[in-house]
Amino acid sequence: MRDARVVWLATPRQRERGGQRNERERERERERETGKERKNGVLDAGRGAPAASQASRAPPRQTGPPSGAAAGPAGRFAANRRPVSPGKTTICSAASGPSAAASAAATKKASAAWANALWDQQQREEAILEALVARRSSIAGCRDRREKAQLRAFSLGQELQEAATGHPERMASLSEAVAIASEGLEVVLAMASGDAAKGHGLTQRLGVEASRLAELQQQLAELQARELAEGTGRRGLVRRSQELQAVAEAAQSAQDERAGLLAQNGLLARRLNNEILGLKGNFRVFCRLRPQRPRSDEESKETLKVDMQEDRQGLTVFAAPQRNVTGMSEHTSSWDFEFDHVFRPNAPQAIVFEEIALLVQSALDGYRVAIFAYGQTGSGKTHTMGGSGLDAKEDEHAGMIPRSVDLIFREVEQLQQTGWSFEVHASMAEVYNEAVLDLLASRQHSQNSASSTSDSSSTEASFAMSSERERSEAKFVSGDPQLGFRRVPVKDASAVHALLRRAHRERHVAATTANERSSRSHVVFQLSLIGRCEVPGQQREVSGLLSFVDLAGSERLHSTGASGERLKEAQHINRSLGALGDVIEAIGRKSSCRGSASALAVHVPYRNSRLTMLLRDSLGGDSKTLFFVNVSPLLEHLGETLSSLRFASKVHACCASAQRHVLVADGDTAHAPGAR
Ligand SMILES: Nc1ncnc2c1ncn2[C@@H]1O[C@H](COP(=O)(O)OP(=O)(O)OP(=O)(O)O)[C@@H](O)[C@H]1O
Numbered sequence: 200m201r202d203a204r205v206v207w208l209a210t211p212r213q214r215e216r217g218g219q220r221n222e223r224e225r226e227r228e229r230e231r232e233t234g235k236e237r238k239n240g241v242l243d244a245g246r247g248a249p250a251a252s253q254a255s256r257a258p259p260r261q262t263g264p265p266s267g268a269a270a271g272p273a274g275r276f277a278a279n280r281r282p283v284s285p286g287k288t289t290i291c292s293a294a295s296g297p298s299a300a301a302s303a304a305a306t307k308k309a310s311a312a313w314a315n316a317l318w319d320q321q322q323r324e325e326a327i328l329e330a331l332v333a334r335r336s337s338i339a340g341c342r343d344r345r346e347k348a349q350l351r352a353f354s355l356g357q358e359l360q361e362a363a364t365g366h367p368e369r370m371a372s373l374s375e376a377v378a379i380a381s382e383g384l385e386v387v388l389a390m391a392s393g394d395a396a397k398g399h400g401l402t403q404r405l406g407v408e409a410s411r412l413a414e415l416q417q418q419l420a421e422l423q424a425r426e427l428a429e430g431t432g433r434r435g436l437v438r439r440s441q442e443l444q445a446v447a448e449a450a451q452s453a454q455d456e457r458a459g460l461l462a463q464n465g466l467l468a469r470r471l472n473n474e475i476l477g478l479k480g481n482f483r484v485f486c487r488l489r490p491q492r493p494r495s496d497e498e499s500k501e502t503l504k505v506d507m508q509e510d511r512q513g514l515t516v517f518a519a520p521q522r523n524v525t526g527m528s529e530h531t532s533s534w535d536f537e538f539d540h541v542f543r544p545n546a547p548q549a550i551v552f553e554e555i556a557l558l559v560q561s562a563l564d565g566y567r568v569a570i571f572a573y574g575q576t577g578s579g580k581t582h583t584m585g586g587s588g589l590d591a592k593e594d595e596h597a598g599m600i601p602r603s604v605d606l607i608f609r610e611v612e613q614l615q616q617t618g619w620s621f622e623v624h625a626s627m628a629e630v631y632n633e634a635v636l637d638l639l640a641s642r643q644h645s646q647n648s649a650s651s652t653s654d655s656s657s658t659e660a661s662f663a664m665s666s667e668r669e670r671s672e673a674k675f676v677s678g679d680p681q682l683g684f685r686r687v688p689v690k691d692a693s694a695v696h697a698l699l700r701r702a703h704r705e706r707h708v709a710a711t712t713a714n715e716r717s718s719r720s721h722v723v724f725q726l727s728l729i730g731r732c733e734v735p736g737q738q739r740e741v742s743g744l745l746s747f748v749d750l751a752g753s754e755r756l757h758s759t760g761a762s763g764e765r766l767k768e769a770q771h772i773n774r775s776l777g778a779l780g781d782v783i784e785a786i787g788r789k790s791s792c793r794g795s796a797s798a799l800a801v802h803v804p805y806r807n808s809r810l811t812m813l814l815r816d817s818l819g820g821d822s823k824t825l826f827f828v829n830v831s832p833l834l835e836h837l838g839e840t841l842s843s844l845r846f847a848s849k850v851h852a853c854c855a856s857a858q859r860h861v862l863v864a865d866g867d868t869a870h871a872p873g874a875r
Contacts, residue, residue: 565741576752787853
């Protein structure tokens, strides 16, 4: 376009002047060349046959004249001016004389040299001519081509001028279009530039978004993988939990079955236990001899002579030998007694407890069990029942009560594993001069909390806060002592031990104010046991009662010579012990005629004393009763010892009689309330 525009911009006048100048130059050039040709006229002849000139150039420089005439200008020149051979020159000189010959030879030689030089010059000129001819030919060719090109350019210029002249409007419109297109292009370029900037920003954002997207995709993939894994894990957990549930159900059913079997086994064991007890007798009497206390005033006193046979559960008590009136002979009185078991003075508490453990356990089967300690003052009743201070749970001297409490709660714990649950209540009362005192009553306000916890110190502290007046006023139970009794719920053995310690202190306080009242009163400690079995198909409820009775020391009024308060106490004690004996004797008779109409006619005089009223539920019927008769080792207590042993022997006789009747009437059946 630009070339076209440049060509188009030259004016016709300019182009005409350019053409005239070129033409004049060409004319001048032709004249110069024509002039040259005139000067070189010699050469003009050979211009028409350059090929022949070329061919004549072949023979090289020679020492003699050419052998023949050469064709063409070179040949002609050679024919006119042939170089002279020196040999021929010598021959010529010999014919005309020696000096002439020498001169001729020299001339010949110079002529040969001149000819040769001329020959060389001629050769060079020919070469130049040939080059000139070739150049001229080339120039002529160029000139022709230039002329043709000038003609062609001229015609094209004319065509262009015609085209420009004939289509100005189109050119203008094209130019305008080009301008518009240029503007449009610029706009497009500007837009493209803006778009490029925008595109760059967008590209950057796109990059950020792309990386964010990639990140999100990766997170999604991770989540999906995790979800897959969790899904697998969840499925595994569900499967595992189902398996565990199945195992748990199987274990539960096995446990139920085991519990059922255990319950049945326990039941059978207890039935067997109770049958053994039944065979041994529901009334039993154990005799326990107290050892002589070392390092006491007893060491200097005469001891009672007692003979115990190995092959039987009995003993023979000997009086001191007595001389007859003449003094010539000596007589020793002796008394034989039979009991269910006799413990020697050195028998430890644990051995004694072994003998009563089954009896204690039967209270958990719904039996009413009563364990009495009977004997004169200082014979070891309290020691047998409570041990050293009633709180020696872990002590080897711990008595039957703390050991029984521990056993009961151990058993309760084991029974819980077989589907049993127990409610245990404790009560403690004292019967003094036919009055019943509730030893747990004064702290009733704190009993519930005290019983539900094994923190005995807090209960003791609260108990200590109440004044002695409050305690003494609150403790007396009027009316039916069984109804007035407070039964305190206890959760474990330590709660019971705490109660026992406090009751012991309470009793001790009373003893200081009432002068050895402890030995002049009966103390009754009871645990009521209500058990429920929840095993399917074996549901039942049992209610047992375990009573420990530390009886007041028996006393022979005529031998002690007591009077006043002591006499009154002794009378109450003897009366209540007599009433107890009567009740036991009536129970024995009733048991003897079990199953007959006369059994109904036997009246059991429970209401003859506060003690028997209190123990009404613990005596008779299907209850199990054990009497410890404690014996002092001192000879000086022989009278009291014999009295106690006779009382115990009477009880044992009744029990033995009743037992024989039971065995005859019921065969080997032992009555088990829990088995009903
Ligand atoms: N089996 C025994 N072994 C060792 N010491 C004993 C035994 N029995 C009793 N004692 C001791 O004999 C003394 C009197 O015993 P204990 O107080 O138990 O008699 P008690 O019959 O309860 O008297 P009381 O009727 O006056 O209360 C106590 O010091 C006691 O420790």
